[in-house]
Amino acid sequence: MPSHPRFIVDSMLGHVARWLRLLGYDTLYFRKVDDWKLIKISKEEDRILITRDLSLYRRARKQGLRAFFVEDPNVEDVLAELSKRFGVELEFHKDDTRCPHCNTRLAYTTSIAEIAHKVSKPITLRYKEFWVCPLCKKVYWQGTHWKSINQVLEGAKIKKAKLISKVSISERKIEISEVGEKIEHT
Numbered sequence: 504m505p506s507h508p509r510f511i512v513d514s515m516l517g518h519v520a521r522w523l524r525l526l527g528y529d530t531l532y533f534r535k536v537d538d539w540k541l542i543k544i545s546k547e548e549d550r551i552l553i554t555r556d557l558s559l560y561r562r563a564r565k566q567g568l569r570a571f572f573v574e575d576p577n578v579e580d581v582l583a584e585l586s587k588r589f590g591v592e593l594e595f596h597k598d599d600t601r602c603p604h605c606n607t608r609l610a611y612t613t614s615i616a617e618i619a620h621k622v623s624k625p626i627t628l629r630y631k632e633f634w635v636c637p638l639c640k641k642v643y644w645q646g647t648h649w650k651s652i653n654q655v656l657e658g659a660k661i662k663k664a665k666l667i668s669k670v671s672i673s674e675r676k677i678e679i680s681e682v683g684e685k686i687e688h689t
């Protein structure tokens with residue numbers, strides 16, 4: 504999908520990168536990288552910069568880049584904010600997801616033959632759906648951790664709804680105060 508925003512995440516936010524990839528968003532992450540390089544890539548590849556570093560965030564904004572400063576690295580909060588600001592969808596799509604490890608788009612398969620040499624027998628017996636990374640060759644399935652993935656996404660949706668209602672309350676306050684001023688003037 505070309506309208507999907509793309510991201511670049513600083514080295515302190517590996518967990519955010521993994522989540523964005525899982526949700527299908529093209530997200531770059533390096534364990535070690537200089538600030539100037541993050542800014543350069545963000546500019547050249549039109550990627551939204553996500554950072555915990557306030558001075559880096561300010562530098563990026565000064566250069567007209569889209570950026571998000573992470574105050575609280577709690578993943579539900581970050582996802583809620585990214586969803587509100589940049590339209591990140593808080594849904595998992597099985598045919599549009601990326602390798603949390605290397606950012607490559609995953610291939611969905613229900614063919615046990617395709618993955619049997621990669622995973623243990625009990626896994627092939629228990630699960631029907633798998634995702635294979637064409638680059639790093641890792642295989643994924645919706646294991647026991649899946650429950651917590653859904654919990655995080657549900658949590659992020661609730662937090663997003665709260666963020667939106669906060670905004671509309673403050674907007675309403677402005678409207679009310681404008682009405683008040685108008686009354687005073689007449």
Ligand SMILES: [Zn+2]
Pocket residue numbers: 602603604605606607636637638639640641
């Ligand atoms: Zn991979």
